């Protein structure tokens with residue numbers, strides 16, 4: 001049996017070309033995906049790891065250029081091959097700018113296709129791989145977007161822990177991306193084939209959490225009619241992510257300590273331990289140190305959980321990441337709600353960059369979702385909530401001193417009076433000498 005080679009996504013609004021390409025590529029043992037529009041292509045890209053994109057340029061609604069631009073930004077390591085009729089000079093330049101290097105001109109033969117595909121693949125051989133093969137590129141690490149120092153530091157820590165099973169504690173305000181970091185640790189590392197189970201400890205009633213996490217045996221409590229596995233058994237061999245760990249009762253905390261110390265789990269209602277081999281990641285936005293003081297969180301557990309600590313910085317401390325995040329959400333929701341690429345007005349982007357984001361990335365995502373629904377092709381200031389426009393971070397350059405402001409105002413009045421100082425003094429209700437003095441300073 002031969003092994004399937006790269007995953008290739010073919011995008012063309014001409015079904016005959018799609019089928020021809022698919023036949024050729026399948027006979028060469030490539031795994032193919034077909035899309036008759038950019039929208040369909042994007043849906044496939046979201047769920048599938050595509051190695052090569054082969055796209056037509058001229059397509060109705062959203063054209064191939066937009067798709068090339070999008071894949072260059074979001075999947076910078078994807079190889080790109082363009083199929084087109086005879087391209088114009090402008091088209092060629094635009095294609096080169098968008099990151100595709102090879103052309104295939106219609107009509108083409110199978111050997112021309114093979115030739116162009118090989119060149120495309122050669123030119124896209126990965127350049128900078130980390131130990132386990134994850135390619136780190138500027139602005140994107142798996143699903144994590146950002147180029148700020150803060151996010152780079154988070155990525156460095158993920159790189160350090162992803163291939164071992166060290167217990168990781170992720171702190172950070174709500175909506176900063178803690179779960180995304182936990183997922184990245186799991187999926188970027190060598191244990192990614194194992195399960196990833198995320199449990200929101202704050203979302204499960206306290207009296208049920210213990211049984212949900214560790215499982216129970218028949219008769220353990222009223223209603224326990226059969227033996228049941230919990231989230232820990234489900235995560236065995238992979239990663240369990242316990243969000244809002246501050247919500248765990250003392251009973252849950254002591255069972256958790258046992259998992260960490262003995263690497264075993266005991267179901268509720270029995271004494272029989274089961275061996276566990278998994279990585280535990282916890283997160284919270286509550287202050288565990290305060291909880292330790294109040295004796296609602298065990299200190300010994302705290303030290304075991306925080307072997308490695310990753311603090312995800314709030315969005316207001318990494319505003320350089322905002323344009324990249326905005327781009328991601330514009331694309332995602334533009335296609336979802338409007339079937340097209342939606343852009344943002346520079347003025348509106350400036351407001352987003354300067355807002356303080358108490359709800360962090362989740363808030364940014366919600367605001368953009370709403371703005372896209374309210375906009376046509378471009379998100380403008382009007383589509384942003386008023387509260388946001390008045391809560392922006394000011395820089396010193398936004399303001400001038402009172403004296404300078406006064407001077408600017410006097411000059412404005414003078415210009416209006418065609419430099420007639422007597423008239424200007426009358427309007428300003430000051431005498432001519434004062435007017436002269438004020439302009440001098």
Ligand SMILES: Nc1ncnc2c1ncn2[C@@H]1O[C@H](COP(=O)(O)OP(=O)(O)OP(=O)(O)O)[C@@H](O)[C@H]1O
Nearest residue numbers: 143144145146173174175176177178179180361362
């Ligand atoms: N750096 C990032 N790049 C892209 N998307 C991000 C990033 N950080 C967060 N997000 C997105 O923002 C949303 C909120 O992130 P997430 O749920 O991971 O936050 P959280 O810190 O776990 O929140 P909570 O404390 O409320 O549980 C998600 O949709 C996530 O995909």
